Amino acid sequence: MGSFKQDLQETYLGLTESAQQGWSDFIQFLHETWPLLILLLTILMGIWWYADPPPPRHVLMANGSPGSSYEDLGKKYVEFFKAKGITLELVTTTGAQENIDRLSDRDDPVQVAFVQAGVGHSKEVTGIQSLGAIAYDPIWLFYRGPELKSTESDTVGVVLQHFANKKISVGIEGSGTYAQSTKILKAAGYEKGVQVLNLAGHDAVKALQAGEIDGTFIVDSYDAPNVQALLNDKSLHLVSFKRAAAYAKLMPYLNILNVPQGAFNLPRNFPPTDMKLLATTTNLLIDDRMHPAIQFLFLEAAREINGKESFFSERGEFPSFKDSMLPESPVAIHYEKNNYPLLVNYFPFWLAELISRLIFIMLPFCVLGYPILQALPGYRARRMQNKINRLYGSLKYLEQELLNGFNDEQRDDYLKRLNLLEYQALNINISQRMSDDYYALRASIDYVRNCLNRGVHPYQFDEGEGGRVESLL
Numbered sequence: 001m002g003s004f005k006q007d008l009q010e011t012y013l014g015l016t017e018s019a020q021q022g023w024s025d026f027i028q029f030l031h032e033t034w035p036l037l038i039l040l041l042t043i044l045m046g047i048w049w050y051a052d053p054p055p056p057r058h059v060l061m062a063n064g065s066p067g068s069s070y071e072d073l074g075k076k077y078v079e080f081f082k083a084k085g086i087t088l089e090l091v092t093t094t095g096a097q098e099n100i101d102r103l104s105d106r107d108d109p110v111q112v113a114f115v116q117a118g119v120g121h122s123k124e125v126t127g128i129q130s131l132g133a134i135a136y137d138p139i140w141l142f143y144r145g146p147e148l149k150s151t152e153s154d155t156v157g158v159v160l161q162h163f164a165n166k167k168i169s170v171g172i173e174g175s176g177t178y179a180q181s182t183k184i185l186k187a188a189g190y191e192k193g194v195q196v197l198n199l200a201g202h203d204a205v206k207a208l209q210a211g212e213i214d215g216t217f218i219v220d221s222y223d224a225p226n227v228q229a230l231l232n233d234k235s236l237h238l239v240s241f242k243r244a245a246a247y248a249k250l251m252p253y254l255n256i257l258n259v260p261q262g263a264f265n266l267p268r269n270f271p272p273t274d275m276k277l278l279a280t281t282t283n284l285l286i287d288d289r290m291h292p293a294i295q296f297l298f299l300e301a302a303r304e305i306n307g308k309e310s311f312f313s314e315r316g317e318f319p320s321f322k323d324s325m326l327p328e329s330p331v332a333i334h335y336e337k338n339n340y341p342l343l344v345n346y347f348p349f350w351l352a353e354l355i356s357r358l359i360f361i362m363l364p365f366c367v368l369g370y371p372i373l374q375a376l377p378g379y380r381a382r383r384m385q386n387k388i389n390r391l392y393g394s395l396k397y398l399e400q401e402l403l404n405g406f407n408d409e410q411r412d413d414y415l416k417r418l419n420l421l422e423y424q425a426l427n428i429n430i431s432q433r434m435s436d437d438y439y440a441l442r443a444s445i446d447y448v449r450n451c452l453n454r455g456v457h458p459y460q461f462d463e464g465e466g467g468r469v470e471s472l473l
Contacts, residue, residue: 031429055086055293062099062113063090065175065200069224070114070282073135073305080301086294095175103128103287111287112298116176116219116280117253117325118183129288129329131298132319132336133281134306135221138257139180140277141239142230143168143215144208166214169197169204177201180280181217187250201226209233219280222311231264240275247278253325255279257312279312281322286329295331384434388441391425395444402452411452418449 064070099113171177
């Protein structure tokens with residue numbers, strides 16, 4: 001037992017000594033190479049700052065039309081970014097088409113926008129990436145008048161046929177509502193079978209409630225003010241998309257949402273039967289030049305704001321790549337697999353970002369720079385040897401001075417100069433490999449001191465006694 005304990009103590013002492021020696025060598029390395037290290041680090045920091053600038057403090061976001069869910073959603077994002085020290089400015093637009101057009105314009109300052117999946121592009125889209133879908137946007141078709149029987153409302157086509165030559169709003173051109181409703185009308189074969197009007201969401205709601213139109217498409221979230229206003233109006237009815245699976249097959253970006261009987265209003269028993277709704281998704285699209293840190297921040301905002309359980313979505317369902325019609329951002333793919341950087345949980349956004357960027361540049365520097373400098377052929381050995389050689393040169397110079405013009409009255413000065421050389425030698429930090437040369441230098445200094453202390457003229461010929469010159473070097 002005692003032998004085992006002794007082995008442990010010896011092992012511990014050995015490890016401790018090795019660690020101390022390693023630390024001592026590292027400190028000595030810093031003392032010897034700090035000018036080169038600072039130069040290399042300065043170059044790397046300059047390259048890093050130029051190639052990977054810090055994230056901007058002001059970001060423009062294309063929102064949507066007034067009264068839409070995007071307006072309220074955008075305000076939530078503004079508050080999230082404000083807490084992180086970044087100003088997110090909302091830009092009001094006519095809808096999804098304008099949003100995507102502005103993103104594709106490389107000269108437009110807008111960098112991010114809410115855009116519904118399936119929105120057509122008025123021109124070739126380049127330079128746009130997706131951070132994923134963040135919410136469902138159901139496609140609602142409200143109508144007034146007598147409620148159709150269940151056998152008559154099996155399909156949206158029957159409803160549209162019922163309202164032939166009547167007025168139905170399909171949203172303003174360029175909006176997500178317009179894009180989705182016109183596609184559905186075309187797919188059902190009634191693109192020209194109804195009288196369509198292009199009204200904004202809030203205008204369509206007022207017109208339908210006032211009886212000025214017979215129906216309206218609205219593509220918006222369940223919580224949107226326009227949708228809630230129509231759901232709570234007892235004089236209006238809602239179409240069930242019984243052939244939702246067929247529409248989703250023809251338009252893959254569409255999702256099917258099941259609504260149980262009475263889910264919208266249980267006392268009113270609305271809807272009166274189980275129904276199906278079609279839904280697109282809201283996608284968070286960005287300019288592909290957006291700083292990665294800002295992309296991470298948008299994804300974190302989407303997780304916190306849109307990741308909560310809602311009427312149609314489960315907790316944690318968003319953000320996701322459900323219906324991405326555009327290239328996915330590599331940052332979003334990384335986020336989906338690894339989530340947000342851990343540092344943000346413990347530091348403010350700006351400090352966490354700075355630390356992350358410093359780690360990004362410092363870690364490779366420490367991992368690669370130190371071994372590379374250590375491995376430079378003879379670099380450290382030459383530096384140590386040069387220090388020793390300089391002191392040898394000073395000692396040689398002093399000996400030559402003693403040999404050519406020794407003055408006994410200056411003996412104390414000679415000794416002081418030797419003491420100074422010895423002090424300088426004592427302050428040299430050397431590795432174990434250079435110990436022989438180091439102690440040889442100190443022995444040489446001590447030898448010259450002994451020569452000065454042992455005779456009147458230690459560096460002069462004593463011809464009478466057949467003396468010789470006492471010199472080490």
